[in-house]
Amino acid sequence: MSHLHIPDGLLPLPIVAAGLAITAVLLLVASRRLARLEGARVAPRIAVLSALMLVAMGLPLPVLGYHVNLTVLTGIIAGPAAGFVAVFIANLILSLTAHGGITVLGLNALIGGVEVTLGWLLWKAVRRALPRTRAFAAAAIAVALALAVSTFAMLAVVASSGADPDLVLGGHVHAAEEAHREALATPLRTFAAVVLSTAAVGWAVEALVVGALVEFIWRVRPELLGADEGRGA
Amino acid sequence: MDLALIDEMAANGNTSLHATPTGVKLAASGLLLAATIVAATPASVAAVCGAALALAAATRQPVRRLVAIAAYPVLFAGIFALGWVRTNPAFATVIVIRAFSAGFAAALFITTTTFVDAFSLISRVLPGPVGDGLFLAYRAFFLLLTELGQVVQAIRLRGGAGLGLGTQLRTYGEALGVVVLHAADMTERMYKMMLVRGYSGRIESSRPARPMAAFHYALLAYCAAVLTAAIAARRFSS
Amino acid sequence: MSSTEQRARAAAATHEHAKRIATTGAAAPRDFAARDPAARGSTATNDIIVQVRCLRHVYPDRTAVDLCGLDFTVCRGQRVVVLGANGSGKTTLIFHLLGLLSPIEGEVTVFGVNPAKQFREVRQRVGVVLQDVDDQIIGPTVWDDVTFTPRALGWPRERVARAGEAILERLGIQHLRHKIPHYLSGGEKRKVALAGALVTEPELLILDEPFTGLDPRSRSELVTLLEAVSSQLRLAYIISTHEIDFVPHIADYVYVLAGPGGIALSGTPEHVFSQGDRLRQLGVDAPSLAELFASMKDRGWDVDIPLTVDQAISELDRVLTSSERKPRR
Numbered sequence: 001m002s003h004l005h006i007p008d009g010l011l012p013l014p015i016v017a018a019g020l021a022i023t024a025v026l027l028l029v030a031s032r033r034l035a036r037l038e039g040a041r042v043a044p045r046i047a048v049l050s051a052l053m054l055v056a057m058g059l060p061l062p063v064l065g066y067h068v069n070l071t072v073l074t075g076i077i078a079g080p081a082a083g084f085v086a087v088f089i090a091n092l093i094l095s096l097t098a099h100g101g102i103t104v105l106g107l108n109a110l111i112g113g114v115e116v117t118l119g120w121l122l123w124k125a126v127r128r129a130l131p132r133t134r135a136f137a138a139a140a141i142a143v144a145l146a147l148a149v150s151t152f153a154m155l156a157v158v159a160s161s162g163a164d165p166d167l168v169l170g171g172h173v174h175a176a177e178e179a180h181r182e183a184l185a186t187p188l189r190t191f192a193a194v195v196l197s198t199a200a201v202g203w204a205v206e207a208l209v210v211g212a213l214v215e216f217i218w219r220v221r222p223e224l225l226g227a228d229e230g231r232g233a
Numbered sequence: 234m235d236l237a238l239i240d241e242m243a244a245n246g247n248t249s250l251h252a253t254p255t256g257v258k259l260a261a262s263g264l265l266l267a268a269t270i271v272a273a274t275p276a277s278v279a280a281v282c283g284a285a286l287a288l289a290a291a292t293r294q295p296v297r298r299l300v301a302i303a304a305y306p307v308l309f310a311g312i313f314a315l316g317w318v319r320t321n322p323a324f325a326t327v328i329v330i331r332a333f334s335a336g337f338a339a340a341l342f343i344t345t346t347t348f349v350d351a352f353s354l355i356s357r358v359l360p361g362p363v364g365d366g367l368f369l370a371y372r373a374f375f376l377l378l379t380e381l382g383q384v385v386q387a388i389r390l391r392g393g394a395g396l397g398l399g400t401q402l403r404t405y406g407e408a409l410g411v412v413v414l415h416a417a418d419m420t421e422r423m424y425k426m427m428l429v430r431g432y433s434g435r436i437e438s439s440r441p442a443r444p445m446a447a448f449h450y451a452l453l454a455y456c457a458a459v460l461t462a463a464i465a466a467r468r469f470s471s
Numbered sequence: 472m473s474s475t476e477q478r479a480r481a482a483a484a485t486h487e488h489a490k491r492i493a494t495t496g497a498a499a500p501r502d503f504a505a506r507d508p509a510a511r512g513s514t515a516t517n518d519i520i521v522q523v524r525c526l527r528h529v530y531p532d533r534t535a536v537d538l539c540g541l542d543f544t545v546c547r548g549q550r551v552v553v554l555g556a557n558g559s560g561k562t563t564l565i566f567h568l569l570g571l572l573s574p575i576e577g578e579v580t581v582f583g584v585n586p587a588k589q590f591r592e593v594r595q596r597v598g599v600v601l602q603d604v605d606d607q608i609i610g611p612t613v614w615d616d617v618t619f620t621p622r623a624l625g626w627p628r629e630r631v632a633r634a635g636e637a638i639l640e641r642l643g644i645q646h647l648r649h650k651i652p653h654y655l656s657g658g659e660k661r662k663v664a665l666a667g668a669l670v671t672e673p674e675l676l677i678l679d680e681p682f683t684g685l686d687p688r689s690r691s692e693l694v695t696l697l698e699a700v701s702s703q704l705r706l707a708y709i710i711s712t713h714e715i716d717f718v719p720h721i722a723d724y725v726y727v728l729a730g731p732g733g734i735a736l737s738g739t740p741e742h743v744f745s746q747g748d749r750l751r752q753l754g755v756d757a758p759s760l761a762e763l764f765a766s767m768k769d770r771g772w773d774v775d776i777p778l779t780v781d782q783a784i785s786e787l788d789r790v791l792t793s794s795e796r797k798p799r800r
Binding site: 042054 | 369408414419
Binding site: 433441 | 591
């Protein structure tokens with residue numbers, strides 16, 4: 001898979017709570033803005049985008065059964081606000097079905113939001129800076145970079161908790177001890193190495209698939225890739 | 234992950250949990266989830282997990298299917314736990330079992346509660362467009378799933394996705410492109426019909442109220458007891 | 472099954488339906504003789520609920536639709552069918568009536584208002600059933616969907632409940648009220664969509680290709696339902712369809728769209744279907760019985776063009792028992 005969902009019970013409560021709080025605020029701001037700009041069109045637009053992401057996850061690709069997430073495509077089509085709300089809905093449904101943590105719904109949604117926003121920005125930037133770039137290439141670059149950044153963001157979230165058993169399980173906290181910090185760094189490095197090596201394959205796969213998808217849409221209905229907030233699908 | 238299968242299990246199941254009010258099930262799953270997070274040793278988190286499995290078995294749920302659903306989050310937790318296996322195996326074990334136990338609690342809830350029932354409750358705490366988006370996403374998911382199935386079938390009937398990996402990935406990308414185009418049209422049609430039918434910013438769902446019975450109180454008490462035991466075990470071990 | 476056999480079955484189904492209406496008295500039969508083209512011209516202006524004059528629309532992909540030619544008018548309680556080949560503009564017309572499209576030229580009024588600007592004012596009086604009912608089922612459950620519009624209109628809770636119960640009972644789908652639409656059969660979904668369209672007891676019902684995908688029996692059931700509902704609620708309806716053989720049973724007035732030529736033909740079913748050659752030019756078949764008797768007429772038989780099986784039997788009886796049995800030439 002091109003990105004991984006953080007499960008429950010891995011991160012300490014303050015980080016989990018912060019993720020939920022930030023997501024709640026962003027959700028409120030985004031949905032109010034969208035309702036003001038788009039009125040009744042908002043709900044079906046974000047619903048269909050969410051459904052698209054969920055449906056795409058059910059299509060196993062001929063590379064180790066990877067599936068695409070279409071979060072970056074959602075950003076390209078819908079922009080960051082609608083894209084974030086759509087990602088939240090998809091993550092909510094996934095968390096209810098044990099495909100992602102429930103308590104860490106906020107954090108998973110924020111990571112998805114990073115992909116949506118970065119994908120949107122990179123697509124516009126590449127199209128603007130290199131207008132003769134084919135849609136395939138522009139989309140593939142946006143996807144690969146956005147997913148790479150979001151993977152590092154996820155690693156950063158996990159690392160910021162210290163990945164400290166004492167913090168996660170609650171116990172005696174070994175603050176500021178060199179040996180203890182070094183002991184925490186090794187498992188994190190192992191984790192990062194495994195994640196990055198598996199995720200990198202996913203970035204490449206999703207970049208190729210979404211690149212082909214975007215090229216196809218660009219030929220048939222380029223207006224869908226308008227990519228401004230309030231326009232597009 | 235098979236959303237359609239999960240929804241079908243919820244819609245067509247006939248166990249005591251299926252007949253339990255949604256709020257009660259949500260609270261019970263929440264208590265089990267809390268117990269999972271609170272449990273801090275391999276033994277205690279395994280005990281919480283065991284309690285959830287026992288509940289599923291006692292209420293005649295398809296335990297093997299629930300285990301399969303709950304196994305997914307173990308993958309990520311397992312990757313994380315790899316780094317701790319040698320230095321702190323207890324921590325690694327707790328992480329993995331926690332992921333499974335939390336997933337199992339979610340699976341127990343969603344395979345006995347239709348998405349419509351779950352969303353009816355959850356949408357009350359979400360902003361209007363988000364709550365409405367939930368219901369519509371559910372509708373749209375099944376429609377688009379059918380579209381995707383038809384496109385994939387067409388690919389198979391017409392000779393397959395291609396010989397090389399690159400060609401295959403491109404074919405699947407274009408197949409998804411067809412579905413995206415249908416999705417864009419679906420958005421327009423849905424929007425137009427909502428306008429015609431007078432949509433004013435809130436889709437409501439009224440589900441038949443289920444009265445509380447002794448079993449429901451017992452369910453809540455059981456899950457509360459599991460949480461209490463987990464808290465006590467944590468206090469005792471620290 | 473060959474197309475001949477399909478038509479024969481459809482005709483038989485129509486005959487069964489006609490017999491049922493005659494025996495049950497579910498609706499007053501609209502008689503062959505009673506639908507005089509001249510009678511329509513006497514309709515008072517205040518009975519006109521839909522009027523479309525020379526409509527022109529251009530889609531974003533630059534496809535232009537021109538519905539000029541004859542005016543399109545629907546009166547209170549009138550049953551109108553719109554025929555036309557694919558791409559002739561039937562759905563475009565319907566979308567203009569619903570206010571979903573706005574013409575670049577021409578005039579559309581529904582209950583006296585421009586629907587593109589003031590549909591809110593007439594929403595309660597118009598019900599709609601689209602070709603693909605999945606497009607219009609919004610509510611999470613059948614009850615939620617059926618009561619969607621009255622709740623959106625701000626009806627009090629008790630009134631919503633009464634209206635919902637009444638329409639579920641009228642359509643015989645009370646047992647579906649708590650079901651999730653996704654799990655319903657195609658026929659059940661269609662009834663749910665119809666219930667949602669009728670719950671506010673509209674004065675006008677618009678149906679876009681309602682018979683698509685239905686087997687002959689389901690088509691007959693839908694026709695019977697529409698007959699019953701239109702007479703009980705004194706409902707006008709506009710149906711766009713390709714199901715020619717049902718048209719004589721469901722229409723007081725027929726419009727035939729010609730694509731770029733706009734509305735090419737209009738009149739009672741008898742008047743329209745007597746013009747077989749013109750219809751063929753417009754890409755529309757006449758009902759099987761009309762074609763058969765038109766061919767007989769061409770061969771010199773002294774026959775009128777019937778549209779229903781009973782009428783055909785009467786014509787054959789008359790011809791076969793008359794002294795002149797052979798065609799004139």
